[in-house]
Amino acid sequence: MSRPARAAWERAPIRLRLLALLALCVMSLQVAAQAQIQITPIKEQKRATAMPLGANELTAADAASWLDPLVADAMKRAPIAGAVVVVVKDGDILWSRGYGYVDVAVKRPVDPATTLFRAGSLSKLFTATAVMQLVEQGKLDLDADVNRYLDFSIPSRDGKPVTLRELMTHTAGFEDVVKDLYVPDASSLISNEAWLKRWVPARIFPAGEVAAYSNYGAALAGYIVQRVSGVPFETYIEQHIFQPLGMTHATFRQPLPPSLQADMAGSYLSPNGPPLPPGWMPAVPAGALSISGNDMARFMIAHLQDGRVGDAQLLRGETVQQMHSYARPSVPGLRAIGLGFYHLDRHGQDIIGQTSNTRYFHSALALFRQPHVGLFVSVDGADDGGLRRQLLNRFADRYFPPLPQIRQPTLATAPAHGAVIVGRYLGSKMSVSNFRSLRNLFTQVEVGMAADGTLRTPGFDQLVGPAHWREVKPYLWVDDASGSHLGAEVKDGRVRWISIDELAPTQVFLPVPAWLSPTRMQPLLGGVLAVFLLAALSWPVAVLLRRVLNKPVAWSDWAGRWYRLSCVTAILQLLFAAGWWLMLPRLETGTSQLDTRLRLLQLIGLLACLGTMAVAMNAWHAWREPDGWGCKLGSLALLVASLVAVWFTFSWHLLSLHLYY
Structure with a gap:
């Protein structure tokens, strides 16, 4: 500011000087508002990731x-x-x-x-x-x-x-x-x-x-x-x-x-x-x-x-x-x-x-x-x-290696809890309402306990290797070799289901009812098939013996007819069982090309079930004829076997009207 201007400023009243300063501030703010503001953006950075200790750099x-x-x-x-x-x-x-x-x-x-x-x-x-x-x-x-x-x-x-x-x-x-x-x-x-x-x-x-x-x-x-x-x-x-x-x-x-x-x-x-x-x-x-x-x-x-x-x-x-x-x-x-x-x-x-x-x-x-x-x-x-x-x-x-871990100790409850888990289980991915339910007899997994208290699960070995499960938390086991876990959902002291890490997101395994376990079903089915086989063989054997010994038939005509029909029923039951044994693995292809063979197999099964009436009539006649106790007991055994086969056929929906499974 020049000397004359400074002198004029000093002679001016204070009110006038304040108004001048206020006007100067307003003008400065207007100029600042009109000026262009230049912003230089910061380049976007990739998300920072921390490398775990001991890890290789992922390149x-x-x-x-x-x-x-x-x-x-x-x-x-x-x-x-x-x-x-x-x-x-x-x-x-x-x-x-x-x-x-x-x-x-x-x-x-x-x-x-x-x-x-x-x-x-x-x-x-x-x-x-x-x-x-x-x-x-x-x-x-x-x-x-x-x-x-x-x-x-x-x-x-x-x-x-x-x-x-x-x-x-x-x-x-x-x-x-x-x-x-x-x-x-x-x-x-x-x-x-x-x-x-x-x-x-x-x-x-x-x-x-x-x-x-x-x-x-x-x-x-x-x-x-x-x-x-x-x-x-x-x-x-x-x-x-x-x-x-x-x-x-x-x-x-x-x-x-x-x-x-x-x-x-x-x-x-x-x-x-x-x-x-x-x-x-x-x-x-x-x-x-x-x-x-x-x-x-x-x-x-x-x-x-x-x-x-x-x-x-x-x-x-x-x-x-x-x-x-x-x-x-x-x-x-x-x-x-x-x-x-x-x-x-x-x-x-x-x-x-x-x-x-x-x-x-x-x-x-x-x-x-x-x-x-x-x-x-x-x-x-x-x-x-x-x-x-x-x-x-x-x-x-x-x-992404793990941090050093202290090995979890095995719980003292391992033997008691392991004993609760031991048994046979069936995967929840299963069929129930159709003939594919027959697979449930052959797809069970077994949980056993070794002498050291660890659990063994051969059915899961393909996923985790030969596992040795030891309990580290209540009803939670770990296999140290694979790091996988086996766990159980337990309610009121009873196992509802179990699973392992690799399957747990989408599948659990439910306890198998006692009547469905192989220890009961295999002897039952084996005995039934053995009776059918003996009955089927008895017919040609009896004919051969009569010819060799030149022995006349002691039965009445009707008794002989019912006997022969009961033997045919036994043969049909054997064919029905063999057919399902061959068909069951092929069902996993799910192809409709099996439909004709399934219907033929069901026809055999239907005739076998209807043949149970002939088996019953054979037993009635056998107990009325003068033959020995061998024929009488044999006819009764065949009747029981036929009734079990009928129960089995309908329990597993083997004659289902539709072919969806």
């Missing part, structure tokens, strides 16, 4: 260094023609590689970007994602009666309807279904809607109580998506999952679209054999997905990144959290199931995923939620040689 190079030899060794030991392994991390594909061949004859290698593998039950993860999309839009309610959304009825049981939550957690209580789950060619393929409606399986457990894996339940959830969205299920998945995520090598369509047919892996039982027809699945939402490794990576990334991949929003973050964090344990202390995903936790890591088996393909998917890492493997062959289990276990051991 592409390190993954290749141990995955390549692991897969190569499995392909030498097992009948594997091709495989794909993909690892994602922090929203990107870290590593993906194909092994073996799409077409062995021309040596065309597997390409993780384009080669399609049948994902089987991993399809259910896409179905569950579609359900949750409609839930967050308010179009579906997880806890409402599913009949609200259907055009046919699912009967309630004990007054409890089925809900979508129960369909997604395999607790709707349906018995198992295998009939036409796979069909050999496209000409036999029916729609998911037709497959669901032609037979509603019995609900053998109360809703929400017992874990019992159900392809029918998953297919029903997919049909609800179709009904509510107003478009076919396959189209809905394409429009709302595949296209937003840029998945160009994934489809639920059967047969495959022409553009993808050349990329389908060959469906080999052996790398030295020819490719076989892959078979098709009417229950599309339960297992019809065909997908490449890299496209599965995009799906994994979306679930690991709060439902978002780039500009595509698959689900809102809160919906993803709801889906992933929900946990319903079937047995306290064992792995639980979420909304579609299984909990596969290891080493304190929150891991969700699922495994799958079809006749030719074996797959697994695992999402490590906190480090934002995903793993996918799929194998083309009759068996994976344990590759999936080794891959997941070693992946967790290498990159």
Whole structure:
């Protein structure tokens, strides 16, 4: 300020000077408001992940260094023609590689970007994602009666309807279904809607109580998506999952679209054999997905990144959290199931995923939620040689090793609690209302106790190896070699069911009633068959002896006729038993091509049951004829055996009018 100006300022009244200062402040604020403010955004950082102590750093190079030899060794030991392994991390594909061949004859290698593998039950993860999309839009309610959304009825049981939550957690209580789950060619393929409606399986457990894996339940959830969205299920998945995520090598369509047919892996039982027809699945939402490794990576990334991949929003973050964090344990202390995903936790890591088996393909998917890492493997062959289990276990051991653990002591209650558990059990994934229930006699698992108080479970050895279970918490056992747990749900001192970590999300094992145990049924059935065999042989033996000894027939004509008819009945019973012995393993194919043979077998069984009247008449005549006590007692034994056979036939629904199972 100049000297004259300063002098004028000092001579001015104080009020005038205050007004001047106020005006100057207002002008400064106006200038500041009009000025442009430049903001330099900070580059978005990837989520920080802490590396556990002793862990290898998860890099592409390190993954290749141990995955390549692991897969190569499995392909030498097992009948594997091709495989794909993909690892994602922090929203990107870290590593993906194909092994073996799409077409062995021309040596065309597997390409993780384009080669399609049948994902089987991993399809259910896409179905569950579609359900949750409609839930967050308010179009579906997880806890409402599913009949609200259907055009046919699912009967309630004990007054409890089925809900979508129960369909997604395999607790709707349906018995198992295998009939036409796979069909050999496209000409036999029916729609998911037709497959669901032609037979509603019995609900053998109360809703929400017992874990019992159900392809029918998953297919029903997919049909609800179709009904509510107003478009076919396959189209809905394409429009709302595949296209937003840029998945160009994934489809639920059967047969495959022409553009993808050349990329389908060959469906080999052996790398030295020819490719076989892959078979098709009417229950599309339960297992019809065909997908490449890299496209599965995009799906994994979306679930690991709060439902978002780039500009595509698959689900809102809160919906993803709801889906992933929900946990319903079937047995306290064992792995639980979420909304579609299984909990596969290891080493304190929150891991969700699922495994799958079809006749030719074996797959697994695992999402490590906190480090934002995903793993996918799929194998083309009759068996994976344990590759999936080794891959997941070693992946967790290498990159997310556990903290040092103090070995949990064995409880003093181990002998007493073990004695409660010892017995035979039957898996909840079973049939009850049809002739496939006959399998329940041959698929039981046994729990025994060794001298040292540990439990033995030979029926689970294929999953966990020869386990030695020791109790570390009340009714919770651990196998130190595998780290797996066996647990029991006990109420009022009685076992309701048991399971192990590997099966607990979707299946439990219920105690077998005493009358169904092999110690009672095998002697009973063996005795009955022995009586039928002796009766069948007695006829030609008696004829031969009479001719050799030149002895006349002492019976009346009617007695002789009833005797011969009783022997024919015994032969029919033997043929009926042999037929079921041969048929039972073939039922697992579920093919309708067995229908004619099943009807012929049932005709034999019907005649055998009707023949019981002839057996009764034979016994009546035998006790009236002057023959010795051998014939009288033999006729009575045959009558008792026939009555037991009739009871057995109807108890196991062997003459069921329908052929759905």
